[in-house]
Amino acid sequence: MTEEIRFTLDGREVTAEAGETIWQAAKRAGVEIPHLCWLDAPGYRADGNCRACMVEVEGERTLAASCIRKPKDGMNVKTASERAAKARKMVFELLAADQPPQVRHPDPDSKFWKWAHELGVEGSRLPARERFTPDPSHAAIAVNLDACIQCNLCVRACREVQVNDVIGMALRGHEAKPVFDFDDPMGNSTCVACGECVQACPTGALYEKSLMDEQAQTRTVWPDKTVDSVCPYCGVGCQTKVSVKDNKIVQVDGREGPANENRLCVKGRFGFDYIRHPERLTTPLVRREDSPKRGDIQVDPRNPWEVFREATWEEALGRAAGGLRDIRDTHGGGALAGFGSAKGSNEEAYLFQKLVRQGFGTNNVDHCTRLCHASSVAALIEGIGSGGVTAPFTAVEDADCFIVIGARPEQNHPVAATYLKQAAKRGAKVIVIDPRGQELMRHASHPVRFKPGTDVALLNAMLHVIIEEKLYDEQYVQAHASGFEALKEKVAEFSPEAMAPVCGVEADYIREIARTYANAERAIIFWGMGISQHVHGTDNSRCLIALALTTGHVGRPGTGLHPLRGQNNVQGASDAGLIPMVFPDYQSVEDPDVRRRYEDAWGQPLDPNRGLTVVEIMDAIHEGEIRGMYILGENPAMSDPDQTHARAALAKLDHLVVQDIFLTETAWHADVVLPASAHAEKLGTYTNTNRQVQLGRPAVSPPGEARQDWELICEIARRIGLDWRYSGVPEVYEEMRALMPSLANIPWSRIEREGSVTYPADDEDEPGREILFGEGFPTKDGRGRIVPADLLPPDELPDADYPMVLTTGRLLEHWHTGAMTRRAGTLNDLEPEPVACMHPRDIERLGATAGESIRVETRRGAIDLTLRADRDVSAGMVFIPFCYGEAPANVLTNPQLDPFGKIPEFKFCAARVSRVPQAQAAE
Numbered sequence: 001m002t003e004e005i006r007f008t009l010d011g012r013e014v015t016a017e018a019g020e021t022i023w024q025a026a027k028r029a030g031v032e033i034p035h036l037c038w039l040d041a042p043g044y045r046a047d048g049n050c051r052a053c054m055v056e057v058e059g060e061r062t063l064a065a066s067c068i069r070k071p072k073d074g075m076n077v078k079t080a081s082e083r084a085a086k087a088r089k090m091v092f093e094l095l096a097a098d099q100p101p102q103v104r105h106p107d108p109d110s111k112f113w114k115w116a117h118e119l120g121v122e123g124s125r126l127p128a129r130e131r132f133t134p135d136p137s138h139a140a141i142a143v144n145l146d147a148c149i150q151c152n153l154c155v156r157a158c159r160e161v162q163v164n165d166v167i168g169m170a171l172r173g174h175e176a177k178p179v180f181d182f183d184d185p186m187g188n189s190t191c192v193a194c195g196e197c198v199q200a201c202p203t204g205a206l207y208e209k210s211l212m213d214e215q216a217q218t219r220t221v222w223p224d225k226t227v228d229s230v231c232p233y234c235g236v237g238c239q240t241k242v243s244v245k246d247n248k249i250v251q252v253d254g255r256e257g258p259a260n261e262n263r264l265c266v267k268g269r270f271g272f273d274y275i276r277h278p279e280r281l282t283t284p285l286v287r288r289e290d291s292p293k294r295g296d297i298q299v300d301p302r303n304p305w306e307v308f309r310e311a312t313w314e315e316a317l318g319r320a321a322g323g324l325r326d327i328r329d330t331h332g333g334g335a336l337a338g339f340g341s342a343k344g345s346n347e348e349a350y351l352f353q354k355l356v357r358q359g360f361g362t363n364n365v366d367h368c369t370r371l372c373h374a375s376s377v378a379a380l381i382e383g384i385g386s387g388g389v390t391a392p393f394t395a396v397e398d399a400d401c402f403i404v405i406g407a408r409p410e411q412n413h414p415v416a417a418t419y420l421k422q423a424a425k426r427g428a429k430v431i432v433i434d435p436r437g438q439e440l441m442r443h444a445s446h447p448v449r450f451k452p453g454t455d456v457a458l459l460n461a462m463l464h465v466i467i468e469e470k471l472y473d474e475q476y477v478q479a480h481a482s483g484f485e486a487l488k489e490k491v492a493e494f495s496p497e498a499m500a501p502v503c504g505v506e507a508d509y510i511r512e513i514a515r516t517y518a519n520a521e522r523a524i525i526f527w528g529m530g531i532s533q534h535v536h537g538t539d540n541s542r543c544l545i546a547l548a549l550t551t552g553h554v555g556r557p558g559t560g561l562h563p564l565r566g567q568n569n570v571q572g573a574s575d576a577g578l579i580p581m582v583f584p585d586y587q588s589v590e591d592p593d594v595r596r597r598y599e600d601a602w603g604q605p606l607d608p609n610r611g612l613t614v615v616e617i618m619d620a621i622h623e624g625e626i627r628g629m630y631i632l633g634e635n636p637a638m639s640d641p642d643q644t645h646a647r648a649a650l651a652k653l654d655h656l657v658v659q660d661i662f663l664t665e666t667a668w669h670a671d672v673v674l675p676a677s678a679h680a681e682k683l684g685t686y687t688n689t690n691r692q693v694q695l696g697r698p699a700v701s702p703p704g705e706a707r708q709d710w711e712l713i714c715e716i717a718r719r720i721g722l723d724w725r726y727s728g729v730p731e732v733y734e735e736m737r738a739l740m741p742s743l744a745n746i747p748w749s750r751i752e753r754e755g756s757v758t759y760p761a762d763d764e765d766e767p768g769r770e771i772l773f774g775e776g777f778p779t780k781d782g783r784g785r786i787v788p789a790d791l792l793p794p795d796e797l798p799d800a801d802y803p804m805v806l807t808t809g810r811l812l813e814h815w816h817t818g819a820m821t822r823r824a825g826t827l828n829d830l831e832p833e834p835v836a837c838m839h840p841r842d843i844e845r846l847g848a849t850a851g852e853s854i855r856v857e858t859r860r861g862a863i864d865l866t867l868r869a870d871r872d873v874s875a876g877m878v879f880i881p882f883c884y885g886e887a888p889a890n891v892l893t894n895p896q897l898d899p900f901g902k903i904p905e906f907k908f909c910a911a912r913v914s915r916v917p918q919a920q921a922a923e
């Protein structure tokens with residue numbers, strides 16, 4: 001039990017909770033003691049080095065640093081005694097003497113100056129010593145160590161909070177200074193620009209360039225307002241504070257959300273300026289009569305006038321809706337399809353699928369989840385009756401073991417990765433399974449590099465060990481699982497010895513990782529695209545589910561299944577029904593009872609058949625089945641596999657409406673382009689990977705004539721004959737909620753009040769349930785179903801013509817198709833050009849050198865990129881990120897689908913690599 005401590009603070013009786021410091025107890029009692037090296041935020045340890053928080057403890061000869069000193073029963077503490085106040089003032093005077101003068105200070109409004117002013121210290125009359133040359137080498141962060149007070153917060157921020165281990169303290173005493181790696185300029189160091197150090201620094205020695213003068217030495221920008229919102233990038237769902245000056249975002253800081261506790265990554269913190277890029281769409285566009293569509297067209301977004309002309313909203317909306325209506329009326333709803341967006345809000349997703357189902361009269365509505373975790377969700381729904389995560393990633397705090405397989409969280413879910421790395425430091429066993437090396441393997445007790453595409457071999461071998469050595473949880477299996485016997489039979493043929501040559505992991509090591517996971521008290525599995533984006537993606541996920549169900553590692557704190565969801569709202573967009581087989585909350589369109597409920601709600605008969613999926617829709621266009629599309633906030637001309645095929649399909653459409661914030665490669669093929677609002681310009685809810693429904697608030701207004709996405713969906717709806725009237729986003733949310741049991745106790749007002757609510761919640765005043773399925777599963781028999789999986793090879797194996805394996809994925813700084821991040825100044829500065837990564841040995845074998853231009857070819861096409869040496873890429877493989885329009889990876893990738901999740905094999909196809917002759921490369 002926690003015991004309270006009673007002590008006297010400035011003559012008052014106060015209590016401290018066990019473990020609390022004097023500083024913390026004082027704060028709760030309403031007394032804020034000056035402080036610099038102490039940061040009152042989760043994850044920060046007190047260091048007690050700056051002496052700014054000294055207090056007097058009766059009976060003690062020396063003053064005590066209140067940030068580390070814990071009170072004792074009966075202690076008498078004086079924060080305001082003359083001695084303490086004088087000592088504190090002295091600390092500030094000494095520090096101020098060495099600060100640059102306020103008129104040219106990196107941040108005259110910093111915490112340091114705020115306290116200094118409060119204590120009556122106005123800076124030193126002496127000129128500060130010139131000690132350090134400024135370091136402006138980083139794209140986003142200015143380093144002005146003249147303002148550094150050696151408080152060490154940046155080191156703790158970097159090493160202990162974000163666990164990036166870049167910043168250290170060099171030298172001692174007065175000479176001490178923070179250094180990046182081996183005292184490299186920040187811009188050349190391994191810094192990942194999460195900016196945690198900037199947020200923590202009390203003086204502005206580390207500061208955002210976006211708030212400073214050209215030389216990056218003096219602050220010149222002060223925001224007009226700060227808005228609480230949520231990050232637009234990944235599924236982690238970091239809460240943000242967005243600062244705005246003259247309707248322009250000038251700074252983003254982390255806020256204390258449940259998924260980030262003030263932390264951010266480089267994209268969330270520094271990737272905000274894309275919304276003011278000159279290429280932003282600001283007026284509706286209509287295709288010119290004299291500009292025929294062709295799949296191989298290239299449009300310069302800065303000069304689209306050969307292809308498009310400006311139109312009024314009336315004309316654009318009339319044409320957009322008219323074309324869709326005509327196709328529906330002539331060819332039936334089945335000739336239409338829609339792609340909604342996982343970048344948009346829940347309300348937009350709900351309205352979009354309603355428009356397609358009610359207005360177009362078809363279930364042909366899908367979104368990027370199809371290219372993402374569709375196979376994971378198919379396996380989860382089959383296995384445990386629910387597609388969401390069973391536990392938030394923060395549950396890793398309670399785990400003594402976790403597996404990360406086919407995911408790269410440090411790069412793709414960086415803030416989630418901070419929790420994983422902290423758990424590793426705490427001593428949790430970490431099993432990272434990936435063909436490609438990654439930073440997280442440095443923190444792993446069990447790094448496992450294996451052959452790509454052989455997950456089923458490895459995972460079945462682990463299951464073999466678990467069953468053979470009786471490491472499974474017999475009681476759990478008896479009470480909560482079905483299919484165990486069939487699994488036992490299946491994996492009998494998958495001994496580690498038999499699978500070792502298949503997956504390239506030694507039999508003993510397979511046994512060891514199987515034992516480590518199974519014998520853990522609490523273990524959790526995280527997975528990503530390396531599992532899902534295969535023709536056997538559903539089988540891969542089935543094996544993971546089998547691991548959890550046999551060992552009982554689900555339903556308790558520190559256990560669970562967590563597919564790391566990708567887009568900021570992919571969980572929400574899926575929940576809201578942007579899926580061709582199901583209405584909101586995964587209710588089958590083929591179930592007559594379900595359908596009747598929706599027909600009653602929407603007042604008309606609905607299509608009883610499942611619709612087509614993303615890649616199937618592209619095929620159906622080629623077959624002449626689908627003639628018109630509405631695409632909102634997706635860029636399939638870049639993100640779909642076999643791009644030439646996809647672009648030819650888009651060009652073949654009789655009518656294409658694209659609603660986006662940029663003239664994307666997809667929009668090049670449009671008849672009408674509707675300029676929409678970006679994330680920072682709108683109100684809405686977003687559901688992150690942890691099932692936390694959070695509120696995004698508008699910080700700035702849309703540029704030019706750009707309009708709100710949800711309003712545009714309604715405009716189209718009305719023009720195709722629906723009587724839609726919504727007073728605003730909250731009304732849409734409430735309509736959606738009435739149809740979604742998962743949101744039952746989460747009214748709009750609650751999200752507004754609490755900022756983040758986990759679903760499901762049992763009551764309006766009860767917190768949502770983080771850990772699910774302690775008492776069985778929402779399946780027909782209440783049991784989790786184990787589905788054994790067989791070993792299938794990737795669809796296209798290397799051969800004599802195409803001897804390498806091509807794998808694709810992401811970079812930390814870029815987002816998917818680059819639409820946003822290639823237009824974000826800092827991010828594009830950090831990763832400016834298309835790269836292909838290969839192992840140095842393969843580069844040597846090719847007779848090439850890193851930095852030169854190479855050509856990568858597959859049976860579908862060829863692209864040229866700059867060669868980068870990367871020891872993490874296995875020999876025989878080439879890795880390409882898919883964010884570069886000038887060298888689009890998906891010209892190369894294989895569109896072959898997983899039969900259950902209908903996801904293409906982005907992670908594996910046969911390729912060949914050659915050098916590009918110099919003359920050609922220069923062209």
Ligand SMILES: Nc1nc2c(c(=O)[nH]1)N[C@H]1C(S)=C(S)[C@@H](COP(=O)(O)OP(=O)(O)OC[C@H]3O[C@@H](n4cnc5c(=O)[nH]c(N)nc54)[C@H](O)[C@@H]3O)O[C@H]1N2
Pocket residue numbers: 234235372373405406407408409411412413433434435436438451452453454455527528529530531564565566567807808809810811812813814815816817907
């Ligand atoms: N910076 C950045 N972050 C992002 C995104 C982004 O575009 N940029 N996108 C977001 C989205 S939508 C998503 S879905 C997530 C994706 O996040 P992740 O799931 O981490 O995605 P990837 O980097 O594509 O692939 C993950 C890993 O799969 C491995 N892999 C490849 N083949 C295999 C295999 O056969 N077996 C196994 N076990 N592993 C394999 C790769 O080596 C890679 O390390 O990221 C989200 N976050």
Ligand SMILES: Nc1nc2c(c(=O)[nH]1)N[C@H]1C(S)=C(S)[C@@H](COP(=O)(O)OP(=O)(O)OC[C@H]3O[C@@H](n4cnc5c(=O)[nH]c(N)nc54)[C@H](O)[C@@H]3O)O[C@H]1N2
Pocket residue numbers: 341343344368369371372373529533566567632633634635636638639640641659660661662664676677678679709808809810815816817818819820882889890893906
């Ligand atoms: N080769 C390869 N291909 C892949 C993958 C891979 O690993 N390898 N991964 C796949 C995965 S996991 C995913 S999730 C998909 C992602 O594929 P997409 O979803 O197509 O990719 P994004 O670039 O995120 O596209 C989002 C679009 O929305 C626009 N947008 C952003 N905000 C807003 C807004 O508020 N309103 C509107 N109207 N538009 C907005 C952007 O400008 C952009 O055009 O890619 C898939 N493709």
Ligand SMILES: [Mo]
Pocket residue numbers: 368371372373566567
């Ligand atoms: Mo994704």
